[in-house]
Amino acid sequence: MIKKLLLATALASVAACDAYAAEVLQKFDVAEDHTRFAFADAPVHENGMPAHGNPFVTQGYIYPAGTLQGESSGVNEDGSAVYPELVLGTWTCDGWFVGEGGNTESGVWLISRQVFVFNDGDTVITQGTELADKGVFNARPITGATGDYADQDGVMMQKLLGFNEFMGVNATFELSGDASVVTPQG
Template structure:
């Protein structure tokens, strides 16, 4: 009896240890090969302008993976750190204002869907700003799994464009990235 109780206790303890802390901070690296937009409206260089809808995808990484000078996507669109990929990020929306030519402020409005490898989902809506290292709040509009206890907002910090023009961003559901 003592042996089976010990094995049961050990199984419970191991199971409890296996439960990871909920993901509240993460990085996203856009796969530049998956950015698709309508053929119009575009500017003289063929880049989408105000009102152009788009969809894109990328990789979710642990927080602080995308340090300055480190991109999360290879030239062919594959993840630079496949062993660190926590899930996928899908973003759709509309370019607004100066759009891709913006130097400050809002350049698009989007819905972002994060799907972790285990199936947990986080959906947020809101504006995105082109200013680097500035927190922009987005509304959390849906959540499942480990994200379900998070409501309200999530902070997004634009970390700049990668070498292949893929967006790099950090997300924080608690501290909103103030220390970024």
């Protein structure tokens, strides 16, 4: 009888762990809040866009995957969230423009650190390059994580969806254990 009780308890614990692990969000979107984007006065291109070497910092909203499909910008003109009831957390990004900076049309345009802070306090931090190409996945190493994400040590795939009507970045992200086994589709 005791063996059956222990076995039942162990099975219930495994099921609870599986359900708990399933709660870790694997995919999500980010909408940049254009009112929180700041870059240095120099260097800049003649058109005012940041040039190679210009540092920046910005923030935005984390939404469920698929929220930013189609015409949705995710951010209102005043910088508030379009869908406040869907906001999963805050995204902060800092780094430097490289290549042709803000005028880059293809390839690497940023070297950055991204910090994803979810509403429950869990965090994921990535560092690496960002592509100016829309619809192309780019692998970013996970350099730190806490809470439910503490065991994440692979890569996060990032895909630029485009720019919202206020020139803020819209992107989608996907956690992956190993960049060598990821074969993302555009």
